[in-house]
Amino acid sequence: MRIFVTGASGWIGSAVVPELLGAGHQVLGLARSDTSAQAVADMGAEVLRGDLNDTDVLRAGALGSDGVIHLAFVVPSVTEAATRTDATAIETFAACLAGSGKPLVVSGATLVTPGRPATERDELIAAGPVAARITNMRAALTAVERGVRSALVMLPRSVHGRGERHGFIPQLIAAARAKGVCGYIGDGAGRWPAVHVKDAARLYRLAVEQAPAGAVLNAVGEEGVPVREIAEAIGRHLNLPARSLPAEEFSGMLVRLLSTDMPASSTITQDLLGWKPTHPGLIEDIEQGHYFV
Numbered sequence: 001m002r003i004f005v006t007g008a009s010g011w012i013g014s015a016v017v018p019e020l021l022g023a024g025h026q027v028l029g030l031a032r033s034d035t036s037a038q039a040v041a042d043m044g045a046e047v048l049r050g051d052l053n054d055t056d057v058l059r060a061g062a063l064g065s066d067g068v069i070h071l072a073f074v075v076p077s078v079t080e081a082a083t084r085t086d087a088t089a090i091e092t093f094a095a096c097l098a099g100s101g102k103p104l105v106v107s108g109a110t111l112v113t114p115g116r117p118a119t120e121r122d123e124l125i126a127a128g129p130v131a132a133r134i135t136n137m138r139a140a141l142t143a144v145e146r147g148v149r150s151a152l153v154m155l156p157r158s159v160h161g162r163g164e165r166h167g168f169i170p171q172l173i174a175a176a177r178a179k180g181v182c183g184y185i186g187d188g189a190g191r192w193p194a195v196h197v198k199d200a201a202r203l204y205r206l207a208v209e210q211a212p213a214g215a216v217l218n219a220v221g222e223e224g225v226p227v228r229e230i231a232e233a234i235g236r237h238l239n240l241p242a243r244s245l246p247a248e249e250f251s252g253m254l255v256r257l258l259s260t261d262m263p264a265s266s267t268i269t270q271d272l273l274g275w276k277p278t279h280p281g282l283i284e285d286i287e288q289g290h291y292f293v
Contacts, residue, residue, distance in 0.1 A: 002067075003065055003067050004048070008040045009035075012071055012197060012204075014163075015200065027046065030061060032049070048060070058089055065102075068093045070106045095146075100147060106137065106140040107154075117264050118263070119268060124137055124216075151212075151217060156192065158194040162290045163290075170291065184227045188226060190226070190258065190261040194282040195222070203269070218264055221281065223264060
């Protein structure tokens with residue numbers, strides 16, 4: 001297959017592109033800068049210059065391919081402009097692929113279901129600070145009605161691995177260095193689902209190859225890693241104590257992420273596609289030390 005990948009040079013895209021190429025697919029990668037274009041070319045993919053606001057470029061990429069994996073997102077992702085750009089991109093891809101039965105794989109985020117792990121069968125309710133993003137995920141799934149084999153890959157809070165520089169683990173490390181303590185909120189019992197980036201990349205490949213239309217897939221390697229254990233692992237490498245801190249000591253999304261229990265299951269995904277995570281878990285990955293160099 002010839003697959004158009006947005007966000008091809010990003011953290012997840014830089015794992016997805018080699019995974020696709022290694023399986024014999026051709027990849028057309030969207031690149032908005034010279035640096036990104038060089039990174040895409042260095043991986044062995046063809047480069048298409050442009051960004052998510054270039055609907056003509058997006059249309060050309062989708063029409064010239066056998067499927068689309070949509071990874072790119074404008075940062076920060078919770079702004080109205082960013083979600084509007086994402087909605088336009090998804091609609092452009094759906095319109096281009098309409099009636100073809102070709103795959104459209106769109107990224108989402110695992111849900112939070114109080115009292116139990118979230119599953120692939122939980123309803124996508126557009127509410128809260130990420131309501132607009134959930135609306136976009138739902139729009140991607142409705143492309144099934146237009147003859148598109150669309151699917152969602154729901155990413156957990158930590159997509160970790162060697163080379164991660166901007167996710168929540170690097171943010172926690174930076175905060176610990178600044179404060180001199182590895183902090184968590186409350187008793188630190190809240191759990192994060194996690195996945196190694198290479199395991200996530202394999203799921204994206206399986207999704208574009210064989211996911212049924214309308215599938216929701218949880219890219220979860222570990223159902224829930226306690227935040228306190230994450231802080232303690234970071235503390236061992238920084239030689240800093242790990243202890244509870246007031247919520248006011250944290251900023252932005254970290255407050256919600258550190259204070260909410262949000263486990264998620266991937267049992268349905270694993271049974272559906274035969275996907276089995278095989279790479280190191282989050283604590284083991286932190287213990288390898290590459291986050292601290």
